[in-house]
Amino acid sequence: xxxxxxxxxxxxxxxxxxxxxxxxxxxxxxxxxxxxxxxxxxxxxxxxxxxxxxxxxxxxxxxxxxxxxxxxxxxxxxxxxxxxxxxxxxxxxxxxxxxxxxxxxxxxxxxxxxxxxxxxxxxxxxxxxxxxxxxxxxxxxxxxxxxxxxxxxxxxxxxxxxxxxxxxxxxxxxxxxxxxxxxxxxxxxxxxxxxxxxxxxxxxxxxxxxxxxxxxxxxxxxxxxxxxxxxxxxxxxxxxxxxxxxxxxxxxxxxxxxxxxxxxxxxxxxxxxxxxxxxxxxxxxxxxxxxxxxxxxxxxxxxxxxxxxxxxxxxxxxxxxxxxxxxxxxxxxxxxxxxxxxxxxxxxxxxxxxxxxxxxxxxxxxxxxxxxxxxxxxxxxxxxxxxxxxxxxxxxxxxxxxxxxxxxxxxxxxxxxxxxxxxxxxxxxxxxxxxxxxxxxxxxxxxxxxxxxxxxxxxxxxxxxxxxxxxxxxxxxxxxxxxxxxxxxxxxxxxxxxxxxxxxxxxxxxxxxxxxxxxxxxxxxxxxxxxxxxxxxxxxxxxxxxxxxxxxxxxxxxxxxxxxxxxxxxxxxxxxxxxxxxxxxxxxxxxxxxxxxxxxxxxxxxxxxxxxxxxxxxxxxxxxxxxxxxxxxxxxxxxxxxxxxxxxxxxxxxxxxxxx
Amino acid sequence: xxxxxxxxxxxxxxxxxxxxxxxxxxxxxxxxxxxxxxxxxxxxxxxxxxxxxxxxxxxxxxxxxxxxxxxxxxxxxxxxxxxxxxxxxxxxxxxxxxxxxxxxxxxxxxxxxxxxxxxxxxxxxxxxxxxxxxxxxxxxxxxxxxxxxxxxxxxxxxxxxxxxxxxxxxxxxxx
Numbered sequence: 001x002x003x004x005x006x007x008x009x010x011x012x013x014x015x016x017x018x019x020x021x022x023x024x025x026x027x028x029x030x031x032x033x034x035x036x037x038x039x040x041x042x043x044x045x046x047x048x049x050x051x052x053x054x055x056x057x058x059x060x061x062x063x064x065x066x067x068x069x070x071x072x073x074x075x076x077x078x079x080x081x082x083x084x085x086x087x088x089x090x091x092x093x094x095x096x097x098x099x100x101x102x103x104x105x106x107x108x109x110x111x112x113x114x115x116x117x118x119x120x121x122x123x124x125x126x127x128x129x130x131x132x133x134x135x136x137x138x139x140x141x142x143x144x145x146x147x148x149x150x151x152x153x154x155x156x157x158x159x160x161x162x163x164x165x166x167x168x169x170x171x172x173x174x175x176x177x178x179x180x181x182x183x184x185x186x187x188x189x190x191x192x193x194x195x196x197x198x199x200x201x202x203x204x205x206x207x208x209x210x211x212x213x214x215x216x217x218x219x220x221x222x223x224x225x226x227x228x229x230x231x232x233x234x235x236x237x238x239x240x241x242x243x244x245x246x247x248x249x250x251x252x253x254x255x256x257x258x259x260x261x262x263x264x265x266x267x268x269x270x271x272x273x274x275x276x277x278x279x280x281x282x283x284x285x286x287x288x289x290x291x292x293x294x295x296x297x298x299x300x301x302x303x304x305x306x307x308x309x310x311x312x313x314x315x316x317x318x319x320x321x322x323x324x325x326x327x328x329x330x331x332x333x334x335x336x337x338x339x340x341x342x343x344x345x346x347x348x349x350x351x352x353x354x355x356x357x358x359x360x361x362x363x364x365x366x367x368x369x370x371x372x373x374x375x376x377x378x379x380x381x382x383x384x385x386x387x388x389x390x391x392x393x394x395x396x397x398x399x400x401x402x403x404x405x406x407x408x409x410x411x412x413x414x415x416x417x418x419x420x421x422x423x424x425x426x427x428x429x430x431x432x433x434x435x436x437x438x439x440x441x442x443x444x445x446x447x448x449x450x451x452x453x454x455x456x457x458x459x460x461x462x463x464x465x466x467x468x469x470x471x472x473x474x475x476x477x478x479x480x481x482x483x484x485x486x487x488x489x490x491x492x493x494x495x496x497x498x499x500x501x502x503x504x505x506x507x508x509x510x511x512x513x514x515x516x517x518x519x520x521x522x523x524x525x526x527x528x529x530x531x532x533x534x535x536x537x538x539x540x541x542x543x544x545x546x547x548x549x550x551x552x553x554x555x556x557x558x559x560x561x562x563x564x565x566x567x568x569x570x571x572x573x574x575x576x577x578x579x580x581x582x583x584x585x586x587x588x589x590x591x592x593x594x595x596x597x598x599x600x601x602x603x604x605x606x607x608x609x610x611x612x613x614x615x616x617x618x619x620x621x622x623x624x625x626x627x628x629x630x631x632x633x634x635x636x637x638x639x640x641x642x643x644x645x646x647x648x649x650x651x652x653x654x655x656x657x658x659x660x
Numbered sequence: 661x662x663x664x665x666x667x668x669x670x671x672x673x674x675x676x677x678x679x680x681x682x683x684x685x686x687x688x689x690x691x692x693x694x695x696x697x698x699x700x701x702x703x704x705x706x707x708x709x710x711x712x713x714x715x716x717x718x719x720x721x722x723x724x725x726x727x728x729x730x731x732x733x734x735x736x737x738x739x740x741x742x743x744x745x746x747x748x749x750x751x752x753x754x755x756x757x758x759x760x761x762x763x764x765x766x767x768x769x770x771x772x773x774x775x776x777x778x779x780x781x782x783x784x785x786x787x788x789x790x791x792x793x794x795x796x797x798x799x800x801x802x803x804x805x806x807x808x809x810x811x812x813x814x815x816x817x818x819x820x821x822x823x824x825x826x827x828x829x830x831x832x833x834x835x
Contacts, residue, residue, distance in 0.1 A: 520819065523757065523758070533757055534757050535760055535761050536756070536760065554761040555762075555813065555816055556813065557761075557770065559761065579758075580816055580818070581817070581818040581819040582816060582817040582819060628812075628814050629812035629813070629814070630811065630812065630813050654769075
């Protein structure tokens with residue numbers, strides 16, 4: 001009520017603004033200016049000091065990060081580094097976080113992050129964790145949604161282009177990761193001219209510990225060398241199954257633009273994972289030698305550790321029948337989405353105008369009646385007519401992804417015709433359409449992939465921005481758009497720029513997350529091996545050419561803030577503990593000439609920066625994060641003596657404590 | 661966020677001076693109005709050894725403290741006749757971990773020394789200053805003046821529980 005009143009107040013000056021600027025707007029703004037702008041402004045206006053209604057987590061696409069926004073305002077709160085190093089937060093630079101980026105290919109400081117997925121309980125978003133895939137060097141990461149920090153990464157072996165990932169089962173029993181680009185399995189020195197013979201795909205089922213969220217690969221299903229593009233797990237009636245779209249059933253390794261677009265139909269892959277898990281637990285499958293990394297942040301020691309795993313269980317469906325089926329599906333299907341009831345399996349045939357919807361109950365019947373068209377690589381292909389539940393006809397061009405509201409409607413993105421189409425589940429009738437600016441990829445309804453959507457908004461995650469914002473040279477901002485879907489007609493409310501490509505996004509009501517947000521790390525629970533819990537424990541210790549500085553921060557000084565006895569050629573490790581126990585009081589730490597980054601240290605946390613001084617001198621260090629009125633005084637010095645000199649290790653804070 | 665807070669704080673402090681002179685904020689500050697701008701140590705005797713204490717008594721000390729329980733969750737504290745040693749020992753451990761970065765027991769440091777604090781502050785004021793420093797430095801006349809006396813170095817909220825603060829208070833009785 002209160003808000004509405006304020007909005008009215010806001011609307012008046014805006015009206016004035018728009019009428020007085022209309023001439024300017026007509027000539028200078030983009031060609032698609034918003035009509036009913038004041039109404040849209042009132043729907044997205046969150047007064048200063050008020051909170052948004054939803055959190056929105058967008059993948060950063062090829063920035064390798066996750067963006068955290070508020071809806072309906074579109075305000076950016078934070079970005080979370082996941083697969084890309086971040087010098088601001090020292091992610092991948094602080095010694096404690098480096099292991100999270102370890103892989104069998106070494107330390108990888110970047111990846112292409114595509115699909116954030118919020119953990120679910122009983123098919124409803126629960127907001128405990130956010131999973132996201134690294135596409136290039138196949139990995140899955142887990143973000144803790146109490147801290148908004150990446151706490152785990154696991155490499156996916158026998159995969160290439162980890163795209164149909166990470167799709168969750170309705171109870172977060174499994175995180176599912178499929179390969180988009182098939183590869184020789186096992187990896188060998190093979191030519192892609194032998195694609196059909198030697199290249200295979202894997203679909204991985206990674207078990208999630210229900211208490212800790214920790215991931216462990218249970219098994220991989222060995223598939224023909226197609227491209228497995230996207231995935232969705234069953235829910236409700238179809239819980240226990242997972243579906244994947246596939247393309248390149250032509251099995252070509254070159255000019256896929258043409259060569260992989262030959263077949264009229266490719267397949268939706270249906271996997272009964274409950275049955276597969278039973279087979280594996282009963283001893284089926286082959287242990288294949290591999291090397292992959294599993295990296296986990298230990299909450300107690302605040303330090304990530306890497307584990308190298310050397311074997312993976314692989315299940316071949318041509319040898320173990322009855323848990324994998326192919327459902328023929330038109331024209332290189334891309335998006336894979338299941339409606340809230342679990343009955344309808346929607347495949348976005350991206351080179352088509354129609355949207356094919358398979359029926360889960362018909363599929364079960366087809367399996368029971370052996371309505372099998374043929375077998376491909378030993379996998380039964382069910383008859384198209386026997387599994388098809390319906391078709392959304394001529395919705396637009398190039399259907400990609402579908403999410404659902406809580407009123408029985410589907411919302412499908414159409415990339416080529418650049419629009420969102422609303423249609424009725426069951427009747428397949430097109431109800432409404434609205435343009436997007438431009439070239440929408442994924443879309444997101446809060447909870448729109450779960451059993452319980454909050455059908456208030458749909459967010460368009462666009463590929464092209466073109467003329468929507470002030471130009472910034474050849475590279476334009478990435479952009480998303482917010483639409484109201486509470487009425488019969490969809491309404492565009494807001495364009496908002498995003499950090500990184502908003503490849504996919506998920507939203508969740510703010511009240512599920514905000515009260516669980518962590519404020520400080522408790523100092524008495526800090527078991528970091530190099531913690532300094534009080535200033536009298538601060539010290540500097542030399543071990544050969546390593547110098548370990550055990551340092552503390554509190555507003556507004558370091559202890560010690562003066563260090564001597566460091567020599568050129570030393571490796572200096574600053575182990576800095578933030579003694580603060582209050583919310584929003586991180587301290588920063590920077591030292592001149594550091595070749596990595598600053599440290600940004602949350603209250604109660606210890607972080608380590610390695611510094612290798614190159615020159616003799618006395619170098620300043622200081623706090624980078626404005627902490628108090630005496631922030632500029634939060635500063636000190638490290639004296640660096642020549643290599644081989646005898647300057648003894650000394651350290652102090654305060655004139656009284658300085659050595660004679 | 662923090663910058664904004666600090667600016668707010670500064671503004672509050674600057675206007676706080678005027679505020680104290682210009683108007684009364686209820687019972688507590690009624691008696692405080694006269695001396696807030698005085699920085700002279702005036703009537704103090706033992707110069708040398710009492711220098712830390714002096715720093716504090718200069719201005720904040722001039723404000724009536726005996727009826728000031730501060731602002732925060734603690735309304736009344738009863739101190740036992742003798743020190744509860746187990747409680748004080750527990751308080752010493754908490755004090756060392758959470759407080760010594762800024763407070764030395766018997767000597768002015770970033771903030772004032774707790775030694776002899778019961779001669780300057782009520783037990784309730786002390787606990788409220790530990791538990792609710794943000795409001796204290798904005799609204800309590802003594803805490804406001806202390807912030808100025810200590811170069812605007814803020815009292816950190818170390819998020820002690822009331823029970824922990826009470827233990828620290830008991831430890832202060834042993835100093």
